[in-house]
Amino acid sequence: MDLYEHQARQLFEEHGIPVPRAEVTDSPQEARGIARRLGGRAVVKAQVKTGGRGKAGGVRFAADPAAAELTARQMLGTDIKGHRVGTVMLAEPVDVAEEFYVSYVLDRTAGGFLAIASAQGGMEIEDVAATRPEAVARIPVDRAEGVTSATAQEIAATAGLPPQTVDVLMRLWQVLVREDALLVEVNPLVRTGQGQILALDGKVTLDDNARFRQARLGEHGERHQDPLEAAAAERGLTYVRLDGEVGVIGNGAGLVMSTLDVVAGCGARPANFLDIGGGASAQVMADGLSVILSDPAVKSVLVNVFGGITACDAVAEGIVSAVDTVRLTKPLVVRLDGNNAARGRAILGERAHPLVEHATTMDGAARRAAELAHTA
């Protein structure tokens, strides 16, 4: 899970990394009060989980509390790259002398963690990495050993960072390990005109799998803006809304992604991604189907299940129970293969519903669902 900037800032502060004073709010009136507490002037920063915020007008300077209120009012509720601005953070302005970049990130290829650091921090860091790779230090970190003061000194020296950053580098590693993070990034890490080191902006990605030992993951709980995504999340389903007309439900992320591709290849557009996971029960299937059927954009639904540990008869029971409860108005094409497929098909056959069709192959099912979406 990606954190908002203000959540990352709070984590940094708790781990002793120096950050500017700041507060977060969803109200323009409160923004005025916060600016006053910060000494009058403030940087107003839209809280959205996307890059390129500065260039999109999501970071603006306010010279006094009245300007802070006005800026917050203008910013709240707007859209930055598809993300609605629900809150703004007001931070004390900082006199920046130098901008650095530091992060620890999971290196999937190496199966370990990597320190990345550069004396050329700021918004153009990706360009710097692409055009002048020698200006960006990449140093693998042995997770068992961690970032000792010797490691931190090596990172700082290689990247050309001042020695005062060593303490931040060590503390940032503690954030990564203690919080089960996959990414901790400070960009920019700045040296102020007064010589102070400050983490001005940060990005943290926490590992959802660590929920059982990280209470904080629950506190930071994702609020889904899309009501269908929220409904699916409540039922523990992996659902992503897309912009098409064929609802897709299947088992396993790979097979569902593949199903989306096959639907697209038939000239239709998938309306969603929905993975019921491995070993799904009838209830899970019924829940998933009712989420998709409640989407007004959906014209037809494709169920594609290859049962490994998932039993196709349970899937069929789930379909029957969903169809019974929602009063089906959209055609459903079902393809079942693998574990207990014959029993699953028999269950659907017995309760023959005029809007439920059976298909024998994945391609045939996708073709038929696309056809039905077009004629609907």
Next chain:
Amino acid sequence: MAIHLTKESKVLVQGMTGGQGMRHTRRMLAAGTNVVGGVNPRKAGQNVDFGGRGVPVFGSVADGIRSTGADVTVVFVPPPFAKDAVVEAADAGIPLAVVITEGIPVHDTVALTSYAARRGTRVIGPNCPGLITPGQSNAGIIPADITKPGPIGLVSKSGTLTYQLMYELRDIGFSTCVGIGGDPVVGTSHIDCLAAFQDDPDTELIVLIGEIGGDAEERAAAHIRDHVTKPVVGYIAGFTAPEGRTMGHAGAIVSGTAGTARAKQEALEAAEVRVGRTPSETAALVLRTLRAD
């Protein structure tokens, strides 16, 4: 021959006495797997009956190896305890640990894979369906009745896509199918399996299944170009999937690839791998390639 798993393999199951472990041990035995024992310190000395066949429970992996000569362990242990289970197996000197468990924190996976590697234990997974050598042995949860022995080696991140391709090609059959798992960090890569299939006399053709994210497929393509002489047919899922998370600036800096399905397809095709647009087209490419030989 096959790769990593044969009828000679002696298989321990860590977490055998749990719900998942019981169900899949039963299925592994039915598929002909030589399951020689389970591991559970609280149930050591017991015997679990699987339809007339008793399987002993050992107190530790080391005890299991001493008593049976086991050389494979299949791990069904829940996420909070999975790291310790693999560390124990590596300390006991097991050559292969197949980790089925889904939901292990990445920090634990990094720790367990590097620990196992230092002790010479190969880890397959985590969050994987395991591997099957049809007609010989099945270590994990891949359905054993889809297909039969044959000349195709298959390596995939995705479980259900593995089953789909096994099903499409069920009349040809497979040497070994390996589900390496879809987590960001896994113990065995596409490349490890490509190298093993290249050296396996039973494998004539390799099917490589990938999906969006990371750069494993791009790296596999480079390996194929330089080291694989057997024909490889590829399939990539996720052309219409929405763009995933970018991991800040760091993600792009680390991998240097967009990780899109298109980028992966192009990398594979540049290495002369034929890439199917759908599972069925991929199967058709496999048939055409085998007939042309």
